[in-house]
Amino acid sequence: MPSKDLSGKRIAILATDGFEQSELLMPRKSLLNAGAEVDIVSPKEGSIQGMNHDEKGERVEVDCLLDEADEENYDALMLPGGVANPDKLRTMEKAVSFVRAFVDSAKPIAAICHGPWTLVEADAVDGKTMTSWPSLKTDLINAGANWVDKEVVTDRGLVTSRKPDDLQAFCTKMIEEFREGIHKRAGDAARPAAPH
Numbered sequence: 001m002p003s004k005d006l007s008g009k010r011i012a013i014l015a016t017d018g019f020e021q022s023e024l025l026m027p028r029k030s031l032l033n034a035g036a037e038v039d040i041v042s043p044k045e046g047s048i049q050g051m052n053h054d055e056k057g058e059r060v061e062v063d064c065l066l067d068e069a070d071e072e073n074y075d076a077l078m079l080p081g082g083v084a085n086p087d088k089l090r091t092m093e094k095a096v097s098f099v100r101a102f103v104d105s106a107k108p109i110a111a112i113c114h115g116p117w118t119l120v121e122a123d124a125v126d127g128k129t130m131t132s133w134p135s136l137k138t139d140l141i142n143a144g145a146n147w148v149d150k151e152v153v154t155d156r157g158l159v160t161s162r163k164p165d166d167l168q169a170f171c172t173k174m175i176e177e178f179r180e181g182i183h184k185r186a187g188d189a190a191r192p193a194a195p196h
Helices: 021-033 084-089 093-104 116-121 134-142 164-180
Strands: 010-014 037-042 047-052 055-061 076-079 109-112 152-155 158-161
Touching (some): 010 093, 021 164, 084 116, 093 109, 093 116, 109 116, 109 164, 116 134
Parallel strands (some): 076 109
Antiparallel strands (some): 047 055
């Protein structure tokens, strides 16, 4: 794969305290290595606290406050997991409306582990085939998603994976979808997955 697939693209990573460290740091590194500009967008100023499973991990500097972030400035959105991070974000009207703006403009979105919780709040999963951490399965099905237990799932610009062990496959698909850009969504049938 060419090393600068995402040159000229700007990506938002929406996160707050309690994000799973590997699920933010590895995708961000992959996006930067692919030539993208990446902003950590957060409702919190300064830095946010990562988690290594149940232990505190690294703090990450925030690049853009959510209150000042504009979806129009970004080409795609990435949502890391961690239990506390998406659980907080899905209760914040500004965070949900930020995510919804990407959905409405058909820009690609990648979410891993517990990250899809925020997509549920943004009414973004109905009719989508996707995966997540297993405890989100019922939430996603109740919101209209077709939940499957796979390493990585792509459906019309939405990339989802289950857990940190899936990160390599997740990052590869995320870069592929972010490179493709805007996808048709409303009324489209799911695109068949490319053979592996």
